[in-house]
Every structure is written in structure tokens, then in C-alpha cells.
Amino acid sequence: MAGDAGRRSGVTLTTRFAPSPTGPLHLGHAYSALLAHDMARAEDGRFLLRIEDIDPARCRPEWEARIIDDLTWLGIRWDAEPMRQSERHAAYGSALDDLWCRHLLFGCSCTRRDIADALSAPQEDGAPIIGPDGPVYPGTCAPDDPAAPRPSVRPTHCHLRLDMTAALIACQEQIATPSADDPGLAFTETGPHHHGRVVTPPTFYRDHIGDIVLARKDFGTSYHLSVVLDDAAQGITHVVRGEDLFEATRIHVLLQHLLGLATPVYYHHGLIRDDSGRRLAKRDDARALAKYRSEGATPDDIRRMVGLRPSS
Ligand code: GLU
Numbered sequence: 287m288a289g290d291a292g293r294r295s296g297v298t299l300t301t302r303f304a305p306s307p308t309g310p311l312h313l314g315h316a317y318s319a320l321l322a323h324d325m326a327r328a329e330d331g332r333f334l335l336r337i338e339d340i341d342p343a344r345c346r347p348e349w350e351a352r353i354i355d356d357l358t359w360l361g362i363r364w365d366a367e368p369m370r371q372s373e374r375h376a377a378y379g380s381a382l383d384d385l386w387c388r389h390l391l392f393g394c395s396c397t398r399r400d401i402a403d404a405l406s407a408p409q410e411d412g413a414p415i416i417g418p419d420g421p422v423y424p425g426t427c428a429p430d431d432p433a434a435p436r437p438s439v440r441p442t443h444c445h446l447r448l449d450m451t452a453a454l455i456a457c458q459e460q461i462a463t464p465s466a467d468d469p470g471l472a473f474t475e476t477g478p479h480h481h482g483r484v485v486t487p488p489t490f491y492r493d494h495i496g497d498i499v500l501a502r503k504d505f506g507t508s509y510h511l512s513v514v515l516d517d518a519a520q521g522i523t524h525v526v527r528g529e530d531l532f533e534a535t536r537i538h539v540l541l542q543h544l545l546g547l548a549t550p551v552y553y554h555h556g557l558i559r560d561d562s563g564r565r566l567a568k569r570d571d572a573r574a575l576a577k578y579r580s581e582g583a584t585p586d587d588i589r590r591m592v593g594l595r596p597s598s
Contacts, residue, residue: 299331300523303357304513306338307349310574311356314528314558314565317592321555322526323362324594334520335368340505340512342372356575360585361597369520371512378507381515381545382500386440390452390544391500393444394427401426415494418533419510422496423447446501454488457543461488471539477554479529486536495537514538518547529554530565558592 301322305315326333335357339345354368385391396404404424405414415422429436432452440446454461461470470487500511517525517538525535532554542549557565560573571577578588586596 297523298521299326299329300334300521301326301331301526302334302336302517302520302522303362304336304338304516304527305353306341306344307346307353308341308344309349310571310576311353312558312573312575313578313588313592314573316356316360316575316588317558317594318526318528318555319357319362320360320589320592320594321553322524325524325526325553331523332365332521333363334366334522335364336516336520337368337370337372338509338512340371340507340509342505345372352576356579359579360575360588366520369516371507371516374512374516374519375506377515377519378501378512381511382440382446382507385448385500385544386446387438388456389432389436390449390456391440391446392427392429392432392449392497393441394423394447394497394499395444396423396426417494417496419495419498419537422494423498425497428497442506443503445499445503447497448500450491450495450497453540453544454491457540471536471543473535473539473549474551475532475535475554476524476551477529477532478556479554480532484535486539490536491540495540498537500541510534510537510541514541514545514547517550518542518545522550524553525550526553526555528557528565530557 303315303319303322305311305319311319323333325331335354337350337353339350382391401421401424404426405421414424427447428449432449457471470485470490472483472485475481475484498508498510500508502508532552535552535554539549541547558573559565575588578591583591589596
């Protein structure tokens, strides 16, 4: 499944499953975890588990325990102790310090409301753009002169946003040199829907992504920053995850370049949907693995339900 593009000689193929312990695992999670696990086992590689528990308001240890129980029941085994994002704040902090010192971040105290208000004001150039990270930030708190002197210690009482213009300048070399027909930052996609090299031009970063939040003031990091640092720290060579995160990968590739990290190969799989075609969400208890388990389903029944071959 990893494909030739995915193989790197001398490097052990390493995949991961990275659930957030905010609710029960459902069939969609089982599919994602089994795909990543099967890929690692088929290639004699490694499979790792990461608990994405950066948001203390939503994550619960009880959910983590149930997730681990469901994964074990499915026959999934991980090859190292699980990584927990709640134990990784030092790594997130030092990456933020680095970006702050390089003038790639600015403090922002805008609320969602402030941003919505700024964006709903009549626009000179049309309707606000909604990118992979939501509405593109209108620049309210962006510094007029990014090179102006600023405190040497990054602020923690506000959000920290990536200064996209400065970030693109910092990546200029990578953007200009990969090859004549790759004028942007690129990653290799091996999933069923977008197979090949995915290139994101600087204009897309500027106009459709913008100054994204890299550290939220309530928990000091963000999904994008943490996932990139953690994939690198776990030595992930192949990221297997749902296609709902395909667009976010453009952000991850930029952060990898800024932080000097390797870009893994990506495999974005289709989403498991309910009977009315909606993707499953954590609140869909009706599709929770626990429900199928209580009704006597076996792990192979679950594999069949999500379209995978039975393990035996
Ligand atoms: N924690 C994310 C989720 O549960 C997955 C993130 C990822 O795979 O990059 O949806």
C-alpha cells in the first residue's frame, strides 16, 4: 500500500495513529488505525500510538483508557510507549521560542468574534476566504514592521500567530529550488484520491491560509504545531489519516520547512460515512466500537464493515 514513492531505502517505514481522547472510537477511527497498522506490518515497519491530548478542557483520561482498550481488542499493537502531547510542552515551547526569535510569530489577542466582525465589514476585494484553517486572518494584530525590536521572550498571555509573509520569505530557497515545475512547497500523497506530488504555491499560503495560530493562549500550542513536531519526534515516515486533513497538510509542510524537519509521505484515506452520507463524528455513539463489541462483533467483523480484509 505504501507504494514505491513511499519507500525510502534504509529507513524503517513508521506509521502512527493519533487519536484525541475526547470521546469513543467509532468505525472511522478503527479504519484509520487498522490501515496504518496494516501498512506498517506489511512492510515490516513500526506502528506507533500518540495520544493527542493538548486540550485539557476536552480530553479525559477515561477516554484514553477506552481507546487503548478498543485498539488492543482490534488486534493493534504499538512498538513503543504511546507518546502523550500533554507531556510535550517543553518541545512545543522551544520550537515557539525559535520561531519567535526569528520574527516569524506575532502576538494576537483577537477573539473569534473580533475576527468575524473584521471579516464581515465590507471588503474591497470580495467575500472573506475560508482556508484549511478557517477564515483567513484579517491581519488586525500583525506588526506594521515585522523587523521592529520586540521583547526577547515570547508572550504567553495571548495567541501566537505565524507571520505568513515572513514565513514565506524564510522558505524562499526551498520554494524556488525543488525543481523548475515545483514552484512551491510539496509533499508526496499516496492515498486513493490525490495520488502524486502535491505542490502548494506561495500565493495559496498567503491568500488561503494566512497568519494561522500556532499557540493558543489557553493551552500554549496548536494542533498544527504539535502534530508536526510529534511526527518528527516519533520518526514517522508515513502519515495515514482521513482526507479531512488533506488540506491541513499544506500547513504541516510549511512548518516542517521552517523547523528543519523532514516531510513524511502522506496517505489520506476516504472517510467512513453514516447511512445519510455524513462523516462519523465522536458524538456518533451509534457507530462506537463499544456498541459493536457489546453486540458480539469480532475484530474481523469490524474489518469487514470498513472494507478491509479479515486478518486471518
Ligand atoms: N488527533 C486527530 C484526530 O483525532 C488526528 C490528527 C492526525 O492524524 O494528524 O482527528
